[in-house]
Amino acid sequence: MENINVYQMVTDRVVKALETEKTLVWRKPWRTTSDGSSLPRNLATKKPYNGINILLLAMSGFQSPWWLSFKQVKTLGGTIRAGEKGTPIVFWSFVEKENSETKKIEKFCFAKYYTVFNSEQCEGIEVPAVEKKTVSEVEKLENCEKIVAGFKDCPKIQEKEQQAYYNPISDIINMPKRNSFEGSEEYYSVLYHEMIHSCGHSLRLNRKGVAERNFFASEEYSKEELIAELGSTFLATMSGIELETKDNSVAYIQGWIKALKGNSRLIIDAAAAAQKSVDYVLGLKGTKESN
Numbered sequence: 001m002e003n004i005n006v007y008q009m010v011t012d013r014v015v016k017a018l019e020t021e022k023t024l025v026w027r028k029p030w031r032t033t034s035d036g037s038s039l040p041r042n043l044a045t046k047k048p049y050n051g052i053n054i055l056l057l058a059m060s061g062f063q064s065p066w067w068l069s070f071k072q073v074k075t076l077g078g079t080i081r082a083g084e085k086g087t088p089i090v091f092w093s094f095v096e097k098e099n100s101e102t103k104k105i106e107k108f109c110f111a112k113y114y115t116v117f118n119s120e121q122c123e124g125i126e127v128p129a130v131e132k133k134t135v136s137e138v139e140k141l142e143n144c145e146k147i148v149a150g151f152k153d154c155p156k157i158q159e160k161e162q163q164a165y166y167n168p169i170s171d172i173i174n175m176p177k178r179n180s181f182e183g184s185e186e187y188y189s190v191l192y193h194e195m196i197h198s199c200g201h202s203l204r205l206n207r208k209g210v211a212e213r214n215f216f217a218s219e220e221y222s223k224e225e226l227i228a229e230l231g232s233t234f235l236a237t238m239s240g241i242e243l244e245t246k247d248n249s250v251a252y253i254q255g256w257i258k259a260l261k262g263n264s265r266l267i268i269d270a271a272a273a274a275q276k277s278v279d280y281v282l283g284l285k286g287t288k289e290s291n
Contacts, residue, residue, distance in 0.1 A: 011261075013059065014055070014267050019257060038237045043127065052268050057087060057116075062120050066127055068116060069115070078122045079123050089115075092110070095108050141188065141239070146239075147282070148195070151281045155173050155201075159174070160174055162180065168201050168202075168211070171203075173191070175187075175194070189233075193228045193232040196227060196278070199276075199280045210224060223266055226274075227277065
């Protein structure tokens with residue numbers, strides 16, 4: 001594998017997409033699989049991707065949730081269509097090394113990448129059936145309600161004001177009235193966003209962007225908003241709802257671009273923090289840790 005800065009590669013891809021689209025480019029849904037989820041996953045192993053890879057695969061714009069490496073396509077007896085380009089995704093390589101001073105074995109991790117292809121880019125492989133799910137009314141959705149109910153340490157959710165926010169002082173999530181949203185998907189994506197923010201509370205994951213005051217447009221603020229937005233998208237795809245690509249304010253997007261250009265690790269770190277918050281909401285992990 002060539003010597004390449006994976007953090008910079010990922011950041012360049014995200015910045016280019018933001019500068020080109022001027023939208024939340026990762027809000028591009030896959031079709032829903034038989035288990036009700038629309039997370040992208042590996043066709044050979046059936047395992048879903050997570051963290052930064054959800055974002056990288058979403059930016060490719062394919063409807064199919066199924067992905068394969070070149071070798072896996074070959075093993076399944078298929079071929080990749082001529083001219084098709086793969087999508088790079090990140091994986092972590094761990095190395096153990098003895099500390100020369102303490103003589104203790106320490107573990108280090110390195111970001112690497114490899115390339116995968118969407119099933120829509122392939123021929124001669126069998127792909128499980130998927131369906132496109134649409135909901136227009138602002139109704140309660142079973143899969144989404146299960147995620148909210150499963151958040152055992154969830155703050156109180158109220159509908160007192162017509163704005164969405166999380167207050168870390170009172171540890172309360174405020175949501176606009178359900179019927180004021182255009183549809184159920186929009187309602188839950190906003191609720192998920194605020195739930196991810198709440199995971200940063202000092203009594204939960206103790207994330208700096210929530211536990212400490214940060215000014216708008218600061219790097220820490222931009223990172224926290226990226227974390228919440230990514231986490232919301234992760235939860236949405238897990239619960240099988242579609243999210244339309246929506247325009248965002250130019251100032252907001254420019255703030256993200258500026259922060260990303262100034263820190264090549266920001267997007268990967270934000271995605272990792274978002275995944276940690278998603279795991280916390282789902283009750284999979286949850287050790288309080290400053291970052």
